[in-house]
Amino acid sequence: MGRSTHDCVASSGIKKGPWTPAEDQKLSAFVQKHGHGNWLSLPQKAGLQRCGKSCRLRWRNYLRPDIKRGNFSLQEDQTIIQLHALLGNRWSAIAAHLPKRTDNEIKNYWHSRLKKRLALKGYDPVTHKPKTTIFGFANGSTDDPKTGSNLNHIAQWESARLQAEARFVRDSDLHKQAYHPYNNNDISAASSILLGHNKDCGLTDQLFRQNAPQCLDILRAWESMLMSSDSKAAGGQDHVNSFGNHLAGDFKPPIISAISSNGSSLMDCFFHEPVGQCFDENYGISITEPFAAVHHNMGFKNGACLEDFGLWEIIMQRKNKLFDIGN
DNA sequence: AACCAAGGCAACCGCTCGCAG
């Protein structure tokens, strides 16, 4: 649709290839002074021998003042891998969760580093599923009944989270069809809420609150159960505390500590980015707080990872099932 | 020192989408 006439064509006078510092200077100065306005007419106004599309790309991916360059942090790695598992190759949506990073940079980083890292660990970079399980007891069965019980519990927890995500994505689509302000970034915006980014979403946030997605019901139930149990004497045998106690005697899972110490809600914990020590180094993906509790209390050595215990496969199976149903 | 292969990254290309007329 009206594309070819506006694409960069190899016509005379239009320069291609790497940008020179002088060109960068011209473009930056012009955009910062006048705004970009119409990209197609910008090159002429700015005195550049480039096509508008090239200018736009250069500005977006390189010259914009709010761009962060340099190495990706551990947390950024985690976020990219998590979101790629959820969103696939939707780089712009992924970039929406990484402030100051461009979609192009993330895409390049994925192809040059993360994809290979996953492959080296034995994971399919497309499906994020382990190609094989180390101990051969996938599907939730383990030789250790206690461990198996714990893992099932964790799997339920993560399954609930994934279910919430899946349902929210569907809800988000409905909102979009009816009156939602999102465009094709709707999923990323939804995920943004889920992951605790973009605290101030304006209208989006209001819609989110007013329309209280059903997917959060399960979390509210968990939260109320947890809050009531938290007010009880320590050592109660309710669902969640027994989870913590069962794992390591007096150990209090970090998710509970978070609620009592800083007032965060379960929802916050559930959807918030995991803390650094919850990072599963072997897989290179973050895990939620309850996972960390298990991680620490089961005495996992640094070499252990989720799929070692058949857990990751369970989670991904459930996740795929949920999204299949949704679509 | 020269050559080559691999990796990283900026830039390009082709397509799609949303919007306005």
Add this chain to the structure above:
DNA sequence: CCTGCGAGCGGTTGCCTTGGT
């Protein structure tokens, strides 16, 4: 509803750098 325009997105290309022989 149709068409054209402008912008955005994801895949691909090609240049430059680095490391190995």
